[in-house]
Structure formats: structure tokens, C-alpha cells
Amino acid sequence: MASHQSPANPLESYRSGPDERGHFGIFGGRFVAETLMPLILELEAAYEEAKQSPEFQRDFDYYAAHYIGRPSPLYFAESLTKRLGGAKIYFKRDELNHTGAHKINNTLGQILLAKRMGKTRIIAETGAGQHGVATATVCALFDLPCVVYMGATDIERQAPNVFRMKLLGAEVVPVTSGTGTLKDAMNDALRDWVANVDNTFYIIGTVAGPHPYPMMVRDFQSVIGNETKEQILAAEGRLPDALVACIGGGSNAMGLFHPFLDDPVRIVGVEAGGLGVETGKHAASLTGGHPGVLHGNRTYLLQDPDGQIIDAHSISAGLDYPGIGPEHAWLFDQQRVDYVSVTDEEALEAFKLCCETEGIIPALEPAHALAHVSKLAPQMSPDEIIVMNLCGRGDKDIFTVAEALGVKL
Amino acid sequence: MSTEAKTDRLNKRFSELKESGRAGLVTFITAGDPSIEISQQLLDALPDSGADVIEIGMPFSDPMADGPAIQAASLRALSAGASLAGTLEMVKRFREKDSETPIILMGYFNPIYQYGSSRFVNDAISVGVDGLILVDLPPEEDDELCDPARTAGLHWIRLVTPTTDPERLRTVLANSSGFVYYVSIAGITGTKAASVGSVADAVSRIKDTTALPIAVGFGIRTPEQVRNVAAVADAVVVGSAIVETIEQHATGDRPDPESLKAQVLTLVKNLAAGTRR
Numbered sequence: 146m147a148s149h150q151s152p153a154n155p156l157e158s159y160r161s162g163p164d165e166r167g168h169f170g171i172f173g174g175r176f177v178a179e180t181l182m183p184l185i186l187e188l189e190a191a192y193e194e195a196k197q198s199p200e201f202q203r204d205f206d207y208y209a210a211h212y213i214g215r216p217s218p219l220y221f222a223e224s225l226t227k228r229l230g231g232a233k234i235y236f237k238r239d240e241l242n243h244t245g246a247h248k249i250n251n252t253l254g255q256i257l258l259a260k261r262m263g264k265t266r267i268i269a270e271t272g273a274g275q276h277g278v279a280t281a282t283v284c285a286l287f288d289l290p291c292v293v294y295m296g297a298t299d300i301e302r303q304a305p306n307v308f309r310m311k312l313l314g315a316e317v318v319p320v321t322s323g324t325g326t327l328k329d330a331m332n333d334a335l336r337d338w339v340a341n342v343d344n345t346f347y348i349i350g351t352v353a354g355p356h357p358y359p360m361m362v363r364d365f366q367s368v369i370g371n372e373t374k375e376q377i378l379a380a381e382g383r384l385p386d387a388l389v390a391c392i393g394g395g396s397n398a399m400g401l402f403h404p405f406l407d408d409p410v411r412i413v414g415v416e417a418g419g420l421g422v423e424t425g426k427h428a429a430s431l432t433g434g435h436p437g438v439l440h441g442n443r444t445y446l447l448q449d450p451d452g453q454i455i456d457a458h459s460i461s462a463g464l465d466y467p468g469i470g471p472e473h474a475w476l477f478d479q480q481r482v483d484y485v486s487v488t489d490e491e492a493l494e495a496f497k498l499c500c501e502t503e504g505i506i507p508a509l510e511p512a513h514a515l516a517h518v519s520k521l522a523p524q525m526s527p528d529e530i531i532v533m534n535l536c537g538r539g540d541k542d543i544f545t546v547a548e549a550l551g552v553k554l
Numbered sequence: 555m556s557t558e559a560k561t562d563r564l565n566k567r568f569s570e571l572k573e574s575g576r577a578g579l580v581t582f583i584t585a586g587d588p589s590i591e592i593s594q595q596l597l598d599a600l601p602d603s604g605a606d607v608i609e610i611g612m613p614f615s616d617p618m619a620d621g622p623a624i625q626a627a628s629l630r631a632l633s634a635g636a637s638l639a640g641t642l643e644m645v646k647r648f649r650e651k652d653s654e655t656p657i658i659l660m661g662y663f664n665p666i667y668q669y670g671s672s673r674f675v676n677d678a679i680s681v682g683v684d685g686l687i688l689v690d691l692p693p694e695e696d697d698e699l700c701d702p703a704r705t706a707g708l709h710w711i712r713l714v715t716p717t718t719d720p721e722r723l724r725t726v727l728a729n730s731s732g733f734v735y736y737v738s739i740a741g742i743t744g745t746k747a748a749s750v751g752s753v754a755d756a757v758s759r760i761k762d763t764t765a766l767p768i769a770v771g772f773g774i775r776t777p778e779q780v781r782n783v784a785a786v787a788d789a790v791v792v793g794s795a796i797v798e799t800i801e802q803h804a805t806g807d808r809p810d811p812e813s814l815k816a817q818v819l820t821l822v823k824n825l826a827a828g829t830r831r
Contacts, residue, residue, distance in 0.1 A: 332625075
């Protein structure tokens, strides 16, 4: 295992990427149509400028505290720790954020940037609808029109989130092109952007897409890891031994991991293994895919030998994406972060475990992380510490879980 | 090593067009749509129907710069068994009968990346491809395919769009040859058309910066539109209108290959008439 390592050369850092071309090693980049290039370059310049602006930071901090409810607690899951026997388990409780997931950390940052750039229309893609809801929420707050692209099949499966977005004033556009899933929603959002370059800002929901998105979304989500660092030092007087987070595109994981990349902490990303990586029905891009180019960046993708993209499968709609953020791809190749997968079934078990032991109904996404924690914790000693990102609450998933458990609501 | 020393079909074709005082017609079909066999027959018949340059779409599952018509064409081709190797095979067969008409392959990078960039460049040259348009490889990613392709003698054709400002235009033109593909609308393929006036302005602006021929595409569907654009550009590109004709005849209960071919080739003839005075 490659963890518990600081960089080999003390001058090196795992936190210095991307380079000026948006590359993390061979991953990342700007693989977009020429029509979008001027926008991407404009966005990059605007973001670099905003990063230096105390006013931008002040606005972000203000809304993070008073609107989202940050910092989210770092909670010692004592019953779960007792049940599993082994390492002390802490939950970073980003499910307590306004809207119930970590997604809003990023949509807040991006909409503040959109306003700063004078953009007057917001578009977004969504799979399960969490990012769509988080985008619709900040659009309502800042009074900007919002169009959310969502696969037609996901619209059927996620009716409550569709209704939430509409309540918040967003227009939800069903995507029927391709296979009508998250990747197609992203294609259609990119098509919208190409056609509406003058006034539109595209809020991408994860650490993927063309540069500067992977970096920018990571920076906004790093609030998770930065808080965790302070909180664990306050609670335990030391850094944790392991961090665990689930990965679809990888934004909650990158947010937790990034501030710790140069610390002697073992880091584990958990991909959705679906019915099992060996069945081909999964969403584990790193453990079951190989490098390719899609949606503006080079990363690990689920694809056939001809380079055609294969649909992902996971019980969790939020992990159901055939790619992964390019920085994860790089950390995987660098062996700085361990990437594992857990199956739908294991995630369901962990979902139940969390409900029963902690009185917390987790989203199916972090249930994947918990499934791995329940394997890892018993192998560690009671004086060791695991921090897991509980990145979303599970209200949205009760229908899916009921169906999987054969319960009729 | 350069094939330009042998024959440069693309430059030769644009010189001929210039001499005859007319604009060229560039037609687009997706390789393998609606089937490998019919697609080959269409390709082989395009020059006689009036196509001066042929663009062949390399099918990709996620063509994010294209509209519904061309995406559907890709998916039809893929379900008919199309692949990048199959596209090259189509060109090879075409070249057995036609050594004059320039062939441009257009598509997205991932299938080529899986095939291997240098293997692809070698194979493309050996089957008789003349140039490449890679939608998702902007100048920022030139080392991926543009540089090796140009070194080996393939033309690298780039899209210039209404969002391309003068400074960006120089970057876009720096490593390109053959012709410039002006995308007349900010948007995806197959949607609305631009006004002739705005196209004329854009073409003359680009001509201030380059001596390369300018082909104009996106949203051009009718012989009349072809005629209007042909008056101000060196070539006119038609894609979605042809692909939609294929779709209409390929998706019915009883697809009829003969009427499909007849319809497509009649459309191409009518479009070609727009380039001839």
C-alpha cells in the first residue's frame, strides 16, 4: 500500500497541481471545442483574479457560515466505533449543510464568480439531482435564471429532486440524447454553453471538465478538508491516520483529501462497484477503466477498446458517472491515494448500519465510504483515527433503498 | 517524409476551384451510417454527385459539439458495428476508385487516443486521408495529435468561430493548413443559420489574417443557402441536412437502401448546383 507517505523529495508537493495548462501529470487539460476556448480562458483569468480578492473570500465565508451553516461538525461516531471495534471513527458532517450535501460549497463559490463576471444566466448538469438542487438554490438566492440538464431516466427516478428544483425556480430540461444519463446531461449542458456564450455561466458539479474546473471545484470544496484539519487537531491533538470518502466525479473526496495530501495520512477513495467490477456493471473508473479523453479532460474512463464511452452502473445515482476527476487519476497513478470499490450490496449494508448505530440516514454515496470504513476500522488499532466524509443525507434515497430491500412504500 | 511532395489533393482541389471561379461543396457523412455497406456506397458516389471535398465523421458515443442529428448518426453507426479501424478501411476502399477527391476525417480525440496517435497518423496517411479536424483538440493540446500529424504530412484544419477574437485567431491559424473551417454560428451543428452579411464580414476578417481558403459550415441546409454562402466563401460545408436525410430513410419500419441513396445523392446534386453559376 502506497499510503503513509510524505513526498519522496521534501521539495515536492502533491498539492501543487495543476500546471499552467491545467495538467495533473498526463491528466486534465482543455479538450474542448474552439467555441468554448475563449470562455474557458476568460473563466480561468476571472477565477485567478477572484482568488486574490479579499472581497470574494469574504463573501464566500459569509454565505458559507450564515447560509450553508459551515463549519459542519466533525462528529465522533462512538456507537459505530464500538460496533466495528478498532479505529476511532469520525464523520465530517457535510450532510448537515443547507440542501443536505457538500454540493452547495461549490455552487456557492461558482455563483459568486458568475456574478463577479457579470453573467446573467446559469446552467448546470445533474445526475441524482443533488447538484441541480444546489445550483437552483444559489440561483434563487442570487436571483439568476437557472437551467438544469438532467437525463430523462434520472428525471423519472428522482422525482422529488426535480420538484425541488422547480420550486426553487429552475427550469429542468430532460435529456434524451445518447443514453439519457448524467454524461449526456453534461454533453447537453456543454451544447447549451456553446450556443449561449455571451451571458451564460456553466456551474459544473464535480472536479472534472476542462481546466480550470477541476482546480476551481477542488478549491471550493477544500473547505471540507481545511475544517477537518482544524477540528481533528482540536479534538485529538493530532492528524487522523486515515481519510475515507466516496467518489463519483470525486468532488467531496477531493475537498477532504487535498489539504492532507502532503501529510502522513493514509487516504482512501471509494468507487461504486455496482454489481461488482468483474461484471462490467459498475462505476469504478479507476479500478475498472483506463485513461481517455471526455468532457474536456483526460482521465480514467469506462470505455470499450474503440474508445466509445460505456454507461456506468451504481445503485447511487450520484456515483453513476463513467469518468472521474483528473486529479484523482493522477493521485491514483502516483499511488498517493488508494482507490478501492464497494458493491451496491455492501453500500446498502452500510446504509442500514449507519441508520441503526448512529441514527443518521446517510445518502447512498457516503454509504459506499462507510462500507469501506467497516472493513478498514477493525483492522486498525483503537488508538488510530479514521475520518470519513459523510457528504450527503439520505432522504433522497429512501425510495431506492426501499425498492432494493423489497419494501413497498 | 512529407506526402505533400507526392500529391496534395486538398491544395490541388482548392487551386482548381479557384481557377474555375467557384466555391467548393464539402459534404459530411458519418462513417458506417446507417450501415457499413450503405455508408461505403454513399461515400463512393459523393464525388459524381458534386462533392468537391468529403468530410467523414469518425463515430463517437459522446459528440458534445454536435447536435442531435449527428449524434444520432454516430449511434446508428456504432450499433451497425462502426469503429475507427472501419473508418480507415472505408477510405482505403474509396481510394481504390478515386485518387483525386480530398478526404478529411472529423471527430473527437478519444477513439484516436485509444487507437494510438502515431499508429493512427501512419494508417491515415497510408489509406489516403488528406486532413483531420479534431473538434476537441484546441491549439492548447497540439502535442497530442496536431504536431505528429502535420509532421507526417496531414493537413490540420481548425474551426474558427464567432467567439474567436483577432488575437485568438492568430493562435488558431498558427498550426493549421489546407483550409479554415469557419463555424458560422456560436452553437452546435444542425441548428439555425447565420445571416449572409455576418458570414461575409467574418470571412473577410479571417482573410486579412490568412491566405488559406475559407470553408463555411454549421446551419447550412438548402441549395439557396449554399448559393448565398458560396458567393462569399471558398467552400460550403453541409452536414446535418445530409445526415437527416439518411436518418429519415434509415429509421423507418422498412428501410429502403436504394431510395435512401437516391435521396441523399439528389440532395447533394442540388446542393452542388448552388456552387455552380
